[in-house]
Amino acid sequence: MVNLNVKIGDLVLQNPVMTASGTYGYGPEFDDFVDNNKLGGIFVKGTTLEHREGNNYPRMAETPSGMLNAVGLQNKGVDYFCKEIYPVIRHYNTHIFVNVSGSKVDDYVKTAERVGDLEDIPGIELNISCPNVKEGGMAFGTSCSAASEVIKAVRKVYKKTLIVKLSPNVTDITQFAQIAENEGAEAISLINTLLGIAIDAKKQKPVLSTITGGLSGPAIKPVALRMVWQCAKTVKIPIIGMGGIMNATDAIEFMLAGATAVQVGTANFIDPAVTMKIIDGLNSYCIEHNIKDINDIVGLIIKKS
Amino acid sequence: MKQIQDFNVLKNRRLNADHYILELQSKHPIEDVCPGQFVQIEIPDSKTTFLRRPLSVHFYDKSKNMLSLYVRIVGEGTKYLGMVNENDTLNLVYPLGNKFTLVNKKKVLLVGGGSGIAPLLLLASELQKSGNEVVILLGARTADGLLEINTFEKYGKVVTTTNDGSAGVKGLVIDHPVMKDQNKFDFVYTCGPDVMMKAVGEWAKNLNIQCEVSLENTMACGIGACLCCIQKTVRGNLCVCTDGPVFNFNDVVW
Ligand SMILES: Cc1cc2nc3c(=O)[nH]c(=O)nc-3n(C[C@H](O)[C@H](O)[C@H](O)COP(=O)(O)OP(=O)(O)OC[C@H]3O[C@@H](n4cnc5c(N)ncnc54)[C@H](O)[C@@H]3O)c2cc1C
Numbered sequence A: 001m002v003n004l005n006v007k008i009g010d011l012v013l014q015n016p017v018m019t020a021s022g023t024y025g026y027g028p029e030f031d032d033f034v035d036n037n038k039l040g041g042i043f044v045k046g047t048t049l050e051h052r053e054g055n056n057y058p059r060m061a062e063t064p065s066g067m068l069n070a071v072g073l074q075n076k077g078v079d080y081f082c083k084e085i086y087p088v089i090r091h092y093n094t095h096i097f098v099n100v101s102g103s104k105v106d107d108y109v110k111t112a113e114r115v116g117d118l119e120d121i122p123g124i125e126l127n128i129s130c131p132n133v134k135e136g137g138m139a140f141g142t143s144c145s146a147a148s149e150v151i152k153a154v155r156k157v158y159k160k161t162l163i164v165k166l167s168p169n170v171t172d173i174t175q176f177a178q179i180a181e182n183e184g185a186e187a188i189s190l191i192n193t194l195l196g197i198a199i200d201a202k203k204q205k206p207v208l209s210t211i212t213g214g215l216s217g218p219a220i221k222p223v224a225l226r227m228v229w230q231c232a233k234t235v236k237i238p239i240i241g242m243g244g245i246m247n248a249t250d251a252i253e254f255m256l257a258g259a260t261a262v263q264v265g266t267a268n269f270i271d272p273a274v275t276m277k278i279i280d281g282l283n284s285y286c287i288e289h290n291i292k293d294i295n296d297i298v299g300l301i302i303k304k305s
Numbered sequence B: 001m002k003q004i005q006d007f008n009v010l011k012n013r014r015l016n017a018d019h020y021i022l023e024l025q026s027k028h029p030i031e032d033v034c035p036g037q038f039v040q041i042e043i044p045d046s047k048t049t050f051l052r053r054p055l056s057v058h059f060y061d062k063s064k065n066m067l068s069l070y071v072r073i074v075g076e077g078t079k080y081l082g083m084v085n086e087n088d089t090l091n092l093v094y095p096l097g098n099k100f101t102l103v104n105k106k107k108v109l110l111v112g113g114g115s116g117i118a119p120l121l122l123l124a125s126e127l128q129k130s131g132n133e134v135v136i137l138l139g140a141r142t143a144d145g146l147l148e149i150n151t152f153e154k155y156g157k158v159v160t161t162t163n164d165g166s167a168g169v170k171g172l173v174i175d176h177p178v179m180k181d182q183n184k185f186d187f188v189y190t191c192g193p194d195v196m197m198k199a200v201g202e203w204a205k206n207l208n209i210q211c212e213v214s215l216e217n218t219m220a221c222g223i224g225a226c227l228c229c230i231q232k233t234v235r236g237n238l239c240v241c242t243d244g245p246v247f248n249f250n251d252v253v254w
């Protein structure tokens, strides 16, 4: 028997495979394709204090080995989540994390407080890295002082597992990893999408209504791997790695680079059952390589060098 | 229930330079499909596309595990898909989306243009089964673009328009005499270019006829998870892939 359990703070995940915020709805969208109870965790859609309509259509552009999105945090607000969504998903036998977003520090704090009252939500992911909103979002994840202010304020009111999601749109991501650790986060997750543009040469116009959008998918995997590796050398708290994971081999690469767990995002659009295949693939990899505990491969390339 | 299922290509039938019909069959029982629903298809052997492509179910035969797709080539994905051979395998996520409202024993008009005729065949056949008087109005730029007329004729009366007058009535669908007949229809269904759907919808609205449109917004997931396909409606932003693709004309903010 291979041990696939990993730990994020005090939480034990039954395996390291989780789903990335904004790419998996709330979970029930995938009930026809997967057994959500088998996941290591589900990160639900970005949730804000108030209802948000998001950006105008078009919000999506396909790009080489990936896609740009400019959804802009469309959601019905935290109260709607608590009343309408939480009762439906709380019984999944997996950890459900709420991705908390906002435009002001106070919004983050209030949203985190509301989610903190929900018994079956063991943690939040503080999204200080959304590139698709005009105010807030990435602004918090690209300035050291703003990042530490918002993490500190949320930490004060939120006692359960706090994960900070980092933006790759910075010169030195390790500074932000360090801030998250210093401010008392249990873990960091990375990377959010990379800022990009798609242009329609025929129409001589940008494809997205917002001009810029966030790049995801295999196109960003090498950048994500590099950033996970850099952060793993910098902080002691666990890292949740993501960015272009399409199969078990990709997930293994992230773990070798220093991720304790992973999130699968865009791949869910192409194969809605991909997460189950990745879990099985991790197990087979361990058997093939005679690994008894998956934790043994975490950061292996750092240990070896 | 939604499925991820492999289908074999029975036939890849070229209709003209940029349209083809794929007839697909599965070795296993297939799901029920309603008129208006679509599939997300994986594009095989494509070096440039990444996401699946949404395509309406053109026709289906549950007893034979068969369904067909009517495709217009507009870019890389639809081009590569058109190069599949008999016995190739295609992977589908289906059935997706809502469905057209099926009425009984009424006079109904179906208006299609371009690849928008794709979902109308299954719709026409179901409407005919439930005792409706079905009129199908198909529009194209030239006679060469009026495709599958014979197939549509099995399920109703077919009338046509072309911009250049090379077949049917000269002009746009909205210029066809069938649309000048006041209060003749109880229900109108339309799919095609936005300008066409808008013109047909406005016409129906003025005559107080119920009108449903099928939208073709670009999609990533097709299952309501990514919120990329949204359409502005009187009820706020809705997902074309789950709340649609079929909408009441009056609900859509154009
Ligand atoms: C629910 C639904 C059902 C559909 N049913 C059918 C069908 O039955 N038959 C059919 O031929 N097509 C259908 N479409 C449209 C089809 O999905 C697109 O034409 C296809 O995805 C284009 O892929 P591509 O790789 O060939 O083109 P791309 O390379 O992706 O795009 C090429 C060009 O076409 C434009 N384009 C891309 N997608 C669309 C779109 N959805 N509508 C209009 N222009 C677009 C792009 O802006 C670009 O300029 C449907 C779309 C939806 C959402």
Ligand SMILES: Cc1cc2nc3c(=O)[nH]c(=O)nc-3n(C[C@H](O)[C@H](O)[C@H](O)COP(=O)(O)O)c2cc1C
Pocket (backbone or CB within 6 Å): A020, A021, A022, A023, A045, A046, A047, A069, A071, A073, A099, A127, A130, A165, A191, A192, A193, A215, A216, A217, A218, A220, A242, A243, A244, A245, A263, A264, A265, A266, A267, B226, B227, B228
């Ligand atoms: C359509 C879409 C919506 C997203 N929405 C959010 C979000 O609300 N909050 C967030 O933190 N990240 C969001 N992301 C980023 C993903 O969670 C993930 O960080 C990124 O896509 C990289 O992983 P991937 O390449 O596996 O998709 C979104 C990504 C996509 C593609």
Ligand code: FES
Pocket (backbone or CB within 6 Å): B218, B219, B220, B221, B222, B223, B224, B225, B226, B227, B228, B229, B230, B239, B240, B241, B242
């Ligand atoms: S395409 Fe993802 S929500 Fe509609």
